Structure formats: C-alpha cells, structure tokens
Amino acid sequence: MAPTQTEASFRDGLLAEIPSLRAFARSITGNPDRADDLVQETLVKAWANRNRYTEGTNLRAWLFTILRNTFYSEFRKLTREVSDTEGRFAATLAQQASQLAHLDLEEFKRAFAQLPEDQREALFLIGASGFSYEEAAAICGCAVGTMKSRTNRARQKLAAILQVHSPEDFGPDAVDAAALSMPQQKRVARG
Numbered sequence: 633m634a635p636t637q638t639e640a641s642f643r644d645g646l647l648a649e650i651p652s653l654r655a656f657a658r659s660i661t662g663n664p665d666r667a668d669d670l671v672q673e674t675l676v677k678a679w680a681n682r683n684r685y686t687e688g689t690n691l692r693a694w695l696f697t698i699l700r701n702t703f704y705s706e707f708r709k710l711t712r713e714v715s716d717t718e719g720r721f722a723a724t725l726a727q728q729a730s731q732l733a734h735l736d737l738e739e740f741k742r743a744f745a746q747l748p749e750d751q752r753e754a755l756f757l758i759g760a761s762g763f764s765y766e767e768a769a770a771i772c773g774c775a776v777g778t779m780k781s782r783t784n785r786a787r788q789k790l791a792a793i794l795q796v797h798s799p800e801d802f803g804p805d806a807v808d809a810a811a812l813s814m815p816q817q818k819r820v821a822r823g
Contacts, residue, residue, distance in 0.1 A: 642682050645691045646675055652692065652761055653699055659756040660703055662745060670706075674699040693763070696771045700753070743793040751786035758783045 653674060657667035677698050678685070685694055744752060750772075757768035758779070769779040790796075 649692055649695050670703055673702055693767050693771055743790055746793055747786050747789055751782050754779055754782035755786040
C-alpha cells in the first residue's frame with residue numbers, strides 16, 4: 633500500500649533531519665556508532681508515533697526531543713557500566729593528527745567533552761544546530777533563561793579551557809603562526 637500524502641511528507645521531513653540528528657547524537661554520546669544507533673531508534677520512535685506529531689509544528693524540535701529523551705532513558709539504564717566502555721578515551725590516545733587543523737579540532741573536542749552535559753547540550757543546540765533559545769529550552773524541558781545561562785557558562789568555560797581571550801587567540805600559536813607565514817614572506821620577497 634502506498635503511503636498517504638501526509639506520511640510521505642512526514643517521511644521526507646524525517647530524512648531531511650537525519651544529518652542534524654546525527655550531529656546532535658554525536659555531541660551527546662561522543663561515539664559515532666552509538667550516535668547512529670540513537671538516531672535510528674529516534675527515527676523508529678518518531679515513525680511509530682507519527683500520529684502524535686501535529687503537522688505545521690517544528691518537526692526538528694520534536695525529533696531532537698525524542699532523541700534527547702531516548703538518550704537519557706538509555707543513560708539511566710547504563711549508569712552502572714564503566715565510563716569508558718566504548719573505548720572513547722582510549723581511541724583519542726591512539727589518534728595521530730596529520731594537520732594543524734586536525735589538532736585544533738581534537739583539542740576542541742577534548743575541551744567540549746570537559747563541559748558538563750547540560751552545557752554541552754545547550755551549546756550544541758544553540759551554536760551548532762541553530763535552534764533559538766526558546767526552541768532549545770523546549771527540547772531540554774527548561775526555562776529560556778536557564779538555556780541562556782547554560783549556553784553562556786558553556787562558552788565561558790570552553791574559552792577558559794582553550795585559553796581563548798580574544799579572536800586573535802584562535803588558530804596556531806605565535807610560534808606556529810610565524811613558521812607558517814615564513815614561506816609566504818619568502819615568496820613575496822622573491823616575487
């Protein structure tokens with residue numbers, strides 16, 4: 633039997649949100665495989681409960697709420713497990729960066745992982761996913777002011793961990809910047 637127009641529209645909406653759901657799931661799980669499982673479970677739950685979704689409302693926020701609730705339900709079940717069961721921390725020790733940008737990204741990931749969970753979630757929803765404070769607060773089930781303060785605290789703590797005090801602090805340090813700029817200076821002098 634062919635899906636109805638509403639089901640087809642809902643399915644298309646689900647498919648369009650998969651990349652955002654995967655990014656959010658990775659930010660809260662820290663593990664790509666676990667994140668994919670979480671997204672799959674979210675999509676199954678959303679499809680099974682599609683009759684509960686009100687057409688014309690924010691599908692993305694509804695899906696993020698399902699994903700978040702599923703994650704916390706699983707988290708409560710797994711609280712007795714060892715904290716590095718998936719080898720997440722061991723895997724970061726074995727990684728070898730090949731470029732400075734990769735090093736910066738790894739440094740950011742480590743700093744982001746040091747944030748409390750509620751702050752990571754807030755920063756991801758606001759900063760990376762583009763939700764408004766109101767939408768993020770609805771997803772997390774908290775007040776808008778709480779979401780704003782979590783986001784602000786997360787940004788401040790991240791800046792402190794990464795030792796970022798001004799926009800000039802981004803990118804390579806002064807020694808690396810000088811080393812990287814030397815070939816350009818030589819080319820200009822010869823040109």
